[in-house]
Amino acid sequence: MKIETTRFGTVTLGEEKILNMPFGMLGFPDKQRFVMLQHKENSPFFWYQSVNDPALAFVIISPFLFMPDYEVDIEDILTEMSWNKKSKNNGLELYVVVNIPKGSPEKMTANLIGPILVNNKTRQAVQMVISKSPYIHNFPLIIQNE
Numbered sequence: 001m002k003i004e005t006t007r008f009g010t011v012t013l014g015e016e017k018i019l020n021m022p023f024g025m026l027g028f029p030d031k032q033r034f035v036m037l038q039h040k041e042n043s044p045f046f047w048y049q050s051v052n053d054p055a056l057a058f059v060i061i062s063p064f065l066f067m068p069d070y071e072v073d074i075e076d077i078l079t080e081m082s083w084n085k086k087s088k089n090n091g092l093e094l095y096v097v098v099n100i101p102k103g104s105p106e107k108m109t110a111n112l113i114g115p116i117l118v119n120n121k122t123r124q125a126v127q128m129v130i131s132k133s134p135y136i137h138n139f140p141l142i143i144q145n146e
Helices: 075-080
Strands: 002-005 009-012 033-038 046-050 057-061 092-099 109-119 124-127
Touching (some): 046 092
Antiparallel strands (some): 002 009, 033 046, 057 092, 092 109, 109 124
8 A cells, every 4th residue: 555645755555554543633533544654763753644644644652761650541442442451462552742843853742641552453543631640741852951
């Protein structure tokens, strides 16, 4: 399958690489098919590219790379999506959306209250909204020395 993107041009990938998001991303409920593209080799960043909208892509990263003790309750999502709760190797991965201000990459932040839970076995994903959380939507990824 070929998809058009504004950042990477035409990308060819297998249908098995597509993640279905039944509820879309926050603010984009009608965009329900995405693919993860690695930013650069050995980079911790990925592009979460819409399959149907060439201009829609989010930068994502695993929160555990900068916050090893990051925790979210996924029980409700597992139930709602009918994902297997008991399997130890359940294929679940968690990502957070990164905001990189134009011209100021040193001010990049991560949205820790809107993580994306990916189920690699079902090829589905859900963006969660964590209320009553100790986390923030603009967690700085680079510590600024004053």
